[in-house]
Amino acid sequence: MTEGRRHAAAEAFDAIGADYEQAFAGSSAHRASLERLLARLTPRSRVLDVGCGTGRPTADVLAAAGHEVLGVDVSPVMVGLASRRVPTASFRCADIRAVPLEEEGFDAVCVYFSLLQMTRDEQRSLVRRLAGALRPGGHLVLATVPLDVEDVSAVFMGQEVRVTSFGPEAFRALATGAGLSVVDEERTVFTPSHPGAVSEPHLFLHCRREAAAPGA
Template sequence: MSSNVFGKRDDGGPPRDRTGQAEAFDAIGDRYDEAFPHKEGQISATEWLVASLPAGSRVLDLGCGTGVPTARRLAQAGFEVVGVDLSAGMVARARAQVPGARFHQADIADLGPGGPCDLGRFDAVAAFFSLLMLPRAEIPTALRTVRRLLRAGGLFTLSMVEADVDDVAIPFLGRRIRVSGYPRAALRQVVEEAGFDVVEETSHGYAPGGADVPPEEHLFLRCRRGN
């Protein structure tokens, strides 16, 4: 399945064109993993899923990128892994690197049950640095979509860059992308309001390898789908 990368709008306006975001990551390709070689926070959050879920669980890697390290580790743990990314180039790399998982090019707006790209329900969802690609106005809807994708009691782990910004264009590995972020208390609030119980919160300072990417503070939340 694939998407035309036009996301739905909460305000009823015309669909938001995400073509530029997808094309940027198509062009970035393998340089993403080169610029972000150390992913301790992401690896730790993935290991939480591995330790918490029984073998055979169905897990969605939302914004899977190249498939490394998250989708690969989840597949190695014996899970049924489905990955989704807006970038066709990233999906192609993920398929090559993690042949034991299934990958789709799609927009999160299309993933809800009964939507254009209905992938079914999951025992867990991981969204590492994918929701920050959305304007703030769309993030609560995206989180509610994740909640609908999860079975009762399902797990959700996500990460964002801590920053008080909304849909701001920044240089990124020779391209320009648009990103959003929250201060940590605000991020926790928006996640809880979407129907998740936060089990644990951690943060990690990070200095990417790319010359045009400044040091960042990465926030990680480990959550459970609320009743």
């Protein structure tokens, strides 16, 4: 993520803060995705939560199940909220692209809707890096708004943001191109609980690292 994009994302989500958690708390698909992941993890798995937000529900659910969770988010406000809401997990305020990732250091990685402010090249590069940070047999959960858009202006919860995404098939290719196999997927439509919100498509991919992933 370029310096300007990183600061813009941090500023937008600093402003949104706890409202984000409230707006998306009703997503049954997100909860179901976490339940599928929990069923596949061995006890005390090490999990990276990319774009952790307030820590809920992802880090909270995983930590409550006894897993070792590290959440990373570019927004200082979000990280502060997460640290207070989920004291049993660890959180770091940083751009995930600048965070050194240990090769095969995690049993699972979660990326719930945190790619949308990155360019397509940045998304591809990051997913390859995250795949490489998985142990063989590890799981990578990717969720996005599957629209074929590139660097478009949008208003999200009152904040102007720049959004880039892939259509469903191209998003699957993002995962398989990183050396991952797609175990299952769910497509749904969700309306955030926020004034002026409109329904948006959501795509959840559960992927597995079968062997060494290609280098970034």
